[in-house]
Amino acid sequence: MKLRILLADDHEIVRRGLRALLEKHEGWEVCGEASDGREAVEKALQLNPDVVIVDIGMPNLNGLDTTRQLLQHDPHFKVIVLTITDSDQVIREALDAGARGFVLKSDAARDLVSAVEALQNKRMFFTPRVNDLVLAGFLEKGQTVSRNEAPKLPTLTAREREITQLLAEGNSSKEVASLLNLSTKTVETHRSNIMRKLSFHSIRDLVVYAIKNNLIQIELPPPPPKTPTGPGPAAA
Amino acid sequence: MTIRILLVDDHPIVRQGLKTLLEGHSGWEVIGEASDGAEAVEKAKDLNPDVMVLDVTMPRMNGLEACRLLRQECPALEILFVTQHDSPQMMREALEAGARGYVVKSNAARDLLAAVDAVSHHRVFTALNGRNVAELR
Numbered sequence: 001m002k003l004r005i006l007l008a009d010d011h012e013i014v015r016r017g018l019r020a021l022l023e024k025h026e027g028w029e030v031c032g033e034a035s036d037g038r039e040a041v042e043k044a045l046q047l048n049p050d051v052v053i054v055d056i057g058m059p060n061l062n063g064l065d066t067t068r069q070l071l072q073h074d075p076h077f078k079v080i081v082l083t084i085t086d087s088d089q090v091i092r093e094a095l096d097a098g099a100r101g102f103v104l105k106s107d108a109a110r111d112l113v114s115a116v117e118a119l120q121n122k123r124m125f126f127t128p129r130v131n132d133l134v135l136a137g138f139l140e141k142g143q144t145v146s147r148n149e150a151p152k153l154p155t156l157t158a159r160e161r162e163i164t165q166l167l168a169e170g171n172s173s174k175e176v177a178s179l180l181n182l183s184t185k186t187v188e189t190h191r192s193n194i195m196r197k198l199s200f201h202s203i204r205d206l207v208v209y210a211i212k213n214n215l216i217q218i219e220l221p222p223p224p225p226k227t228p229t230g231p232g233p234a235a236a
Numbered sequence: 237m238t239i240r241i242l243l244v245d246d247h248p249i250v251r252q253g254l255k256t257l258l259e260g261h262s263g264w265e266v267i268g269e270a271s272d273g274a275e276a277v278e279k280a281k282d283l284n285p286d287v288m289v290l291d292v293t294m295p296r297m298n299g300l301e302a303c304r305l306l307r308q309e310c311p312a313l314e315i316l317f318v319t320q321h322d323s324p325q326m327m328r329e330a331l332e333a334g335a336r337g338y339v340v341k342s343n344a345a346r347d348l349l350a351a352v353d354a355v356s357h358h359r360v361f362t363a364l365n366g367r368n369v370a371e372l373r
Binding site (some may be wrong): 106 | 247248249250251252253254256257312319341342346348
């Protein structure tokens with residue numbers, strides 16, 4: 001019987017690349033695709049895949065909360081998290097969320113097949129660069145990935161994290177209510193609770209919090225060139 | 237006539253996705269790949285492609301720097317940026333650097349074929365997320 005894989009990434013071009021890579025492997029099939037975390041949860045419940053591959057930086061519901069929701073529905077889901085960053089905090093959160101695999105997007109062409117094979121054989125997989133990083137963290141004084149040293153932040157509930165992400169992505173309370181099938185009043189209550197718990201007074205604070213805590217991810221522009229620039233543009 | 241394309245992105249999985257999309261178009265051929273701006277410049281000089289599909293944020297040399305160099309080294313080459321940056325400012329910088337096209341990565345599956353077709357015919361193609369889709373002669 002074929003191993004069935006669900007892919008969740010907001011970039012269709014990445015899903016195409018992942019699909020091409022995975023379907024080269026005999027006995028594996030990509031049974032579905034999702035473009036955000038919410039769709040990934042829905043499709044996983046419908047399709048019951050053997051492995052779910054989720055990108056961390058997805059709109060509406062990020063990959064970490066997707067992993068949490070999936071495992072809340074069914075602890076047997078096997079999730080591999082794909083990420084562009086290998087910071088200690090993200091590794092720790094992925095482990096906390098219950099991911100069984102952690103692969104850097106930049107290394108996916110090399111590591112993803114090994115990760116799926118590991119999960120198929122009831123093992124976990126962490127990309128070698130992450131293993132080195134975790135080991136270095138344990139060996140080097142003052143650099144530990146121990147949970148005890150995580151920054152002390154007020155705990156948001158899963159629903160509050162979900163709403164925080166949606167607000168930080170620029171949705172109004174009304175839009176969040178519509179996305180989550182809640183009343184606007186309920187969302188406003190959650191919003192007040194979030195702001196109170198985090199001692200925030202503006203949506204700007206919330207956006208910064210969401211970025212710092214990997215609820216949303218942004219790509220920074222490249223630094224300016226070190227050398228003087230060449231001639232102007234070609235005629236359009 | 238075959239359009240020869242060089243793909244430049246630091247993520248192999250993105251190159252793979254772009255390649256499957258482009259090679260589904262008859263008459264287009266992906267003749268090479270590069271993972272940063274410096275490699276892109278070298279390969280463009282070696283392979284002489286018609287179109288380069290170029291990312292902005294890459295290690296060693298970013299896409300904007302590579303684009304400026306390529307304008308001098310390979311003036312006939314048409315450059316199309318495919319990037320995460322859904323930003324009018326970045327788009328302006330890319331066009332000022334000498335690119336002929338600009339497509340946002342999240343919409344690449346929708347816009348890439350039209351964009352490559354346009355730039356290969358020396359037309360400008362720009363498309364930000366959900367707005368500003370423009371093809372100019």
